[in-house]
Amino acid sequence: MGQLRPWTAGVVFAALVATAAFGGLFGLAALGDWLLASRAGLSEGELWRLLTGPLVHADSGHLLRDLPIFAGLAWVLEGRLGRAFGPVLLGALVVPTLAVLGLQADMAAYLGLSGAINTLLIVFVAGQLLSDRSTRAKVATAVLGAAHLGKLGYEASTGGLLFPLELPPGVEAAPTAHLAGALLGLGFAAVLASERYSPRMSRGVAFGP
Secondary structure, eight states: OOOOOHHHHHHHHHHHHHHHHHTTGGGOHHHHHHHSEEHHHHHTTOTTHHHHGGGOOSSHHHHHHHHHHHHHHHHHHHHHHGGGHHHHHHHHHHHHHHHHHHHOTTOSEEOOSHHHHHHHHHHHHHHHHHHOOOHHHHHHHHHHHHHHHHHHHHHHHHSSOSSOOOOOTTOOOOHHHHHHHHHHHHHHHHHHHHHHTOTTOOTTOSSOO
């Protein structure tokens, strides 16, 4: 059996519950509204919504698109980064939410893990480039990173998703979250890379396996 990844398992479970609640399953619609990262709720000082909002998804299709990618990236990075994964995860959840609500006045709320996925993906790509010994692996990783940056550029220039997702009425895609998450990932990657080569680096805080 693989090593337990408590942060990853916790977020996956919480996202399943939060999305079910938001969809009104099990009579938990009130809980779903309480978890959503709504502008109105945050303006009332309900700051927990910054963390719980990304756990909520618009419907099962939205969840099935986000959750497997998030879980795969988080599983790998939690094992590699050790204690450093907690701050990375916290930032990945909060910063895209703040970016959308701070920069897009027309957005009443934010939901979904896509912003966090972008943070984790950039950290993963940077880690692979630093730790892979194979030139072929480095090239493959660099191509993945370049393709993703191209996707972000397309979304930033058009305001839409490169791979559209059918969402319920009233729910819109938020490419701002993807760009904010990726920029945060670059920042984390720079910090973690400096820690990797620091003689004071604590055990477990590193990119490589």
